[in-house]
Amino acid sequence: MLYIVATPIGNLGDITYRAVETLKKVDLIACEDTRTSGVLLKHYDIEKPLLSYHSHSGVAKVDKIMKYLQEGKTVALISDAGTP
Amino acid sequence: MLYIVATPIGNLGDITYRAVETLKKVDLIACEDTRTSGVLLKHYDIEKPLLSYHSHSGVAKVDKIMKYLQEGKTVALISDAGTP
Numbered sequence: 644m645l646y647i648v649a650t651p652i653g654n655l656g657d658i659t660y661r662a663v664e665t666l667k668k669v670d671l672i673a674c675e676d677t678r679t680s681g682v683l684l685k686h687y688d689i690e691k692p693l694l695s696y697h698s699h700s701g702v703a704k705v706d707k708i709m710k711y712l713q714e715g716k717t718v719a720l721i722s723d724a725g726t727p
Numbered sequence: 728m729l730y731i732v733a734t735p736i737g738n739l740g741d742i743t744y745r746a747v748e749t750l751k752k753v754d755l756i757a758c759e760d761t762r763t764s765g766v767l768l769k770h771y772d773i774e775k776p777l778l779s780y781h782s783h784s785g786v787a788k789v790d791k792i793m794k795y796l797q798e799g800k801t802v803a804l805i806s807d808a809g810t811p
Contacts, residue, residue: 656745661738 645712646719649726655686663687670716673708679723696720729796730803733810739770747771754800757792763807780804 651657673696674680735741757780758764
């Protein structure tokens with residue numbers, strides 16, 4: 644299962660309870676910049692494996708995410724801010 | 728201070744942390760239907776004085792809200808769902 648999760652634009656409080664709940668339950672979080680998303684995830688005590696994934700990512704990254712999904716694992720896709 | 732607060736459309740988890748924080752700190756919550764908003768507020772353990780305020784409300788209701796604001800109190804305006 645792949646979740647597309649919207650993250651705050653500027654104020655860390657601007658994220659929904661369901662978004663945080665989703666990030667807390669997935670097996671992997673794919674994010675644009677692990678340092679940027681790290682600030683948000685740390686704020687909400689979310690410790691999950693992170694995978695950087697952005698517009699310049701190669702096919703190997705897509706394969707990695709697809710492998711997770713095919714194994715029945717859950718992945719959340721987030722961007723630095725807003726909705727991916 | 729008057730806060731315009733967006734509330735969930737369908738899923739109670741679709742409200743931001745900042746919105747809940749705001750509803751928890753204000754002196755009065757003006758809502759369309761106190762029973763409808765009561766479900767949301769109870770879910771988040773928010774106990775505040777409620778004032779029904781909707782498109783058919785008379786000038787007296789506006790006066791009441793204005794009085795609160797002029798006294799330096801804080802008011803949150805919410806609708807049954809979404810952004811007022």
